[in-house]
Amino acid sequence: MSDQVNSPDPATPETKAAKAGPDQADDRGRPAYGLGQAFRDTILEGRTVTITVLAFITAFVIGGLLNAFTNTTVLHAWGNFFSAPGHAIAAAWDTAVGAYVEMFEGSIVNPHTVAALFQQASIGAAIHDGYLAAVFNPLSETCVQATPLILAGLAVALPYRAGLFNIGAQSQFIGGIIVATFLGYGVSLPPFVHVVVCVIGGFVGGAAIGWIVGELKARTGAHEVITTIMANYIMQYFLAYLLSFGYLMQAPHTTDEITAAIAGNAHLPHLFGPSLRINAGFLIALACAAGLWWLLTRTTTGFEFRSIGRNPSAARVAGINVERNWVLVMLLAGGLAGLSGAAVVQGTDFTLNFQSYGTYGIDAITVALLGFGRPLGVVLAGLLFGAMKAGAPLMQAATGTPVDMVQVLEAVIVLFVAAPLLIRAMFRLRAARGGGVGGVMSRGWNA
C-alpha cells in the first residue's frame, strides 16, 4: 500500500504528466486549436522532425569544425592568423566544405561524370562505354549501402514500436547471413529459385535468434536488452567457430576464416545492368518497410503490437496476450535482421568472413532512432547513412579526410537526436506543449 502512494508509477510518465497538466482537463474541451497554431507546432516546434533536422545540421557543423581543425594545413594557416587572417579562415572553410563536397559527389552525383556524359557523341556510345553508369554510380552505391541498414533498422524499429529494445540486430544478422551463405554455396538450385531460397533462409536464420530472445522474455521475464547483447557475443563467436573448421563452413584449401563463394544463381539480380551494384536487395528492403507499415497501421496484429508498446498493462486488461506478442515481434524483427544479412552476402559480398557483420547491428539502432521507429523514417535514415558511407571513400581519397569522420558525424547526430532538450535549448525552441513548464513541474513534484 505504501508503495502505491510513495512511488510514482514509472510505467506511465506520459499519462501522469497529462493528468498533472494544469487544468488542461476541463469539460469545456481544450483551448481552441487553430490551423495557424497547428502549423507552428509542426514546423517550428514540431517536436521530433524539426529537432532531427536541426540535430543533423548541428552535427555537420561540428563535424566540419572538427575536420578543419585537425587538418595540418589549416592549423598551420591559423598559426599565422595575425599575419593572414583571411587565409586562415579560407583554409578552414575549404577543408570543411571540401570534404562534404566530395562526400556528396561520392553518394549523390558527381558533376564531372555528368559533364563527361554530355561530351559523348551518341547515347548508345555513352551507355556502352559506361559513362551513363558512372553518373548513376554514386546513387547506386548509396542504395547498396542503405539496403542492409534499412532492413536492420526495421529490425530495431518494429520492437521499438512494441515497447522492446532490440540491441541484438547484430546477432540476428549473423544468424541470417550464416543460413543464407550456407544455402548459397551448399546447395545447387535453378537461378530464380536459389535466390528465393537463400533469402527465405536468411529470414529464418535471423528469426530463430529473435525468437529465442522473445521466448526468454515471455517465459522467464529476462530483459531483452540483456539477452540481445549476450546473443550478439554468442553469434559473433559462433560465426568465428564455424569459419575455423573446414568440415563446418570454412572454404576448402584455405587457412583464412572465410567461406566459399555462393553460387552465381544465388546472387541478387542487379536492377540496372552489371556496372551498377544496385540490386534486388534494395527492393526487398523497400517492400519490407512498406509491409511493416501496413502491418503496424492496418492490421489487428499491428494494433496489438502498438498497444503493448504504448501501454502494456492496458493491453493486458483489454485481453491482448502480451507475452505471445513479444515472441512474435522478436521473431519478425530477427527475420528482418536476417534478411539484412542475406542482402549483404547475396548482393555485394558473396562470401562470409568473420567480420561480415560489420557494424550493421549497431548502425541499425541509430537508423531506427533517427527514423522515429517508423518504416518511412527508417528508409530515409537508412538512405542518409547509406549516402554517408557511400561518399566516405571518395572523401578520403580526394581530401585526405579520414573515413572515421563519417562515424563522428553519425555519433554526433545520434547524440543530438537523443538529447532533444539540448537542441531545444540551442535553438531556443519553446517546449512543445502549451503548459509544458507547468506539466513538468507538477509531474516532478506531485506525481
Added chain:
Amino acid sequence: MELELKGITKRFGSLVANDRINLSVAPGQVHALLGENGAGKTTLMNVLYGLLQPDEGTILLDGKATRFHSPKDAISAGIGMVHQHFMLVPVFTVAENVTLGIEETRRLGLLDRRKTRRDVLELSHRYGLEVDPDALVENLPVGIQQRVEIVKALVREATVLILDEPTSVLTPAETNDLFRIIRRLKDSGTSIVFISHKLKEVQSIADTITVLRRGQVVGERPPSATEDELASLMVGRNVQLRVSKTAAKPGEVVLDVADLTVAHQTGRVSVNGVSFQVRAGEILGVAGVQGNGQTELCEALMGLLPTVAGQVTLDGHDLTRATPAQRLRAGVAYVPEDRQADGLVGDFSVADNMVLDTYNTPPFASGINLNLRAIAANAAERVQEFDVRTTSTSTPVSTLSGGNQQKVILARELGRAHKVLIASQPTRGLDVGSIEFVHRRIVQQRDEGVAVLIVSAELDEIYSLADRIAVMYEGRITGFRAPTVPAEELGRLMAGGSDETPGPSGAEPAPSAPTAIPGAGT
C-alpha cells in the same frame, strides 16, 4: 501569520488556470478551498508554495509583498505543504525523512540523529500526532505517513499548512484523527489551507470556505452553507447529489464467486476466501478502505491475477481459469480502477481506445485487416451517445479530462455485449458533473438487467449506488449489509469488526431489504 493572495493570475498558454484570485487566511483559521478537479486549486497552491510563478498578482505575508522563487523560499517564510502524493523515502525512518534536506550536523559533519528524534517526539506529542521516529516509513499505514508529512512541515516551522486533498487516502477513522490534529494545530495558531472537493468534510472542518470554479473565485461561504448550495457553486448549475433510482428487481444469479483466494508471488494473500453472488438487475457495492484486497479482487475476476483457490462462474460457465480475453468475450464489462494505467492507451486516439478490446472482432476487423472506417464510425457514434467532449475522435485520449476519459471507457465496455459490469472506483478523480453521468449510467445498466459489481472507497458512492453492500477488510468480506445501515456500522466492518452472523447466511443476497434507499426518488 496573516496570509493574503491578491489578484493571482496564472496562465498556461491560452488557458487561464487562476484568474485574479483573492484569498486571505487569518491566523489560526482553517480555510477550505473547494472546487472540482481542474478548478485551479492545486495550481493556486503551487503558486503559493513557490513551485509556479504567478503571471500577475502578489502574495502578502503579514501585509508585506513577497515573492517565492522556489519552495525553499516558501518554506523559509513559514509555509508548509502536504501533497496529495507523499514525498517520503520509503526505506528511511520517520526521523530521517523529517530531517531530509535540513540535516542537523555535529562536529565533522556527523548527523545529529538524537536531536531529530527529540524534535519529532516533541512535536508529535504536542499536537497528538503520535508518530514513532524510528519506524520505517514503508511499514506505516497511509494515515501515519500523512502525519509524517505534517511533522516535516512543522519541523520547518510552518505557520501556514497547506493540505492538498488530505482525506482522499484515509479511512473514516483516520479522517477523524486528522481533523482532531487540524483543530489542535489551529488552536496553537497555525493557519490551515484545506483543499478538497468533498463537501461534507469541508463543512465539518472549515472556518471559511472559498469556492473555485474554472480558475475563478465564485464565492465565499461559512461552513453553515448547505451542501446543495456549495455543490451548485462548485459546478455552476444545480446538481443532483444523489442518484435517483427505483428499488432493484434482482433476477437470476449471474456472477457467482466462491472462496476466491488470490496470493502474490511473495506469498502474501490479498484476497482470502471471498464469496459472493451478484444477480441480474442488482448492484453489489464493495466498500472498504483502499488496499484491503479490492484491487486484487477485481483483477482476479478479470483473469489478470492468478487465482490460488476458489471458483468464478458467469451464468453457469466456469471462468476460474479463463484468460482476460475469454472473460471479456463471455460478457464481462470492466472499468478498471486506474483508468490511465489499465483502461486506456493514452497515446492512442479516442477511436482506437473505443475498440481496445474489440479491435479483432467484426465489424472492426475482417481477418487480420483492421476496418478503419468502421472504427471511426463506431467512435463517432459512441462519442455522441456518451457525450464525450473531444475535438475529434482522432485526438489522443490522454488530452481528455478525467471525466471524458472515463466516458470513453464506459462507452467501450457498455458497447459490447455483456452480462456483468465490474467497475472499480468508477468516479475517482472525476468532477461532480461526470460523477452524475457515470452514476446514472451504472443505475441504467442495473435497470437493463445487468449484474453490477461496484468497488469504491467512497462511502457516499456506495450508499448512493449499491442495492447491497459487502465490506472488505484485509482480503476478507467482513459482512454484507443493506444500504440502509448507518455509516458507523460500515466503518466498524471496514476496520475489521467481524460480522455477528458469519458464514453462508451473510453471503446470501437480501433482495427484499432495500425498500428505503437513501435519496430514492428525489
